[in-house]
Amino acid sequence: MDTMNKDFCCDAMNLWVQDRDCPFMYNAYDRYYTMSAPKSLMKKNVVWPCYKVHFCPFCGTKLPKNLVDERFEILEKEYGITDPYDTKQKKRIPAEFMTDEWWKKRGL
Ligand SMILES: [Zn+2]
Structure with missing residues (x-):
């Protein structure tokens, strides 16, 4: 059975966006992919640098345009x-x- 969330290009991305220790982030409300500090650390420091990501680092798929x-x-x-x-x-x-x-x- 295919349980993969069709919102994401691959299983790795699907896992990363939910993993609190992964610095890879996805904002569903504006479809924005970024890399920053691990989500588990974000609450300890209000400001972290944030880097926009254009391609999936795992499978190389071009990510959809942010909104x-x-x-x-x-x-x-x-x-x-x-x-x-x-x-x-x-x-x-x-x-x-x-x-x-x-x-x-x-x-x-
Ligand atoms: Zn991917």
């Missing part, structure tokens, strides 16, 4: 949210925009 700009654009156009990081505006962000639901629904 940072698209998310900002839709939030502003449809919900009037100009700064999603602002504490007040953040509360108005629909739940689907905090997960991958919004871009899957829109076929992005």
Whole structure:
């Protein structure tokens, strides 16, 4: 039975994004792949350098385009949210925009 999550290019990636000791990260809400400190250390230090990743380090697949700009654009156009990081505006962000639901629904 194939239990692999189809969101990811390979089993290794699927495991890495869930592994708290792996510095490889995936933000579902804007489909952003980065490398930083192990997730288990992130809470101990607020600021870590973060590196954007374009290819899967395991299988070499080109990773899909991130949706940072698209998310900002839709939030502003449809919900009037100009700064999603602002504490007040953040509360108005629909739940689907905090997960991958919004871009899957829109076929992005
Ligand atoms: Zn891969």
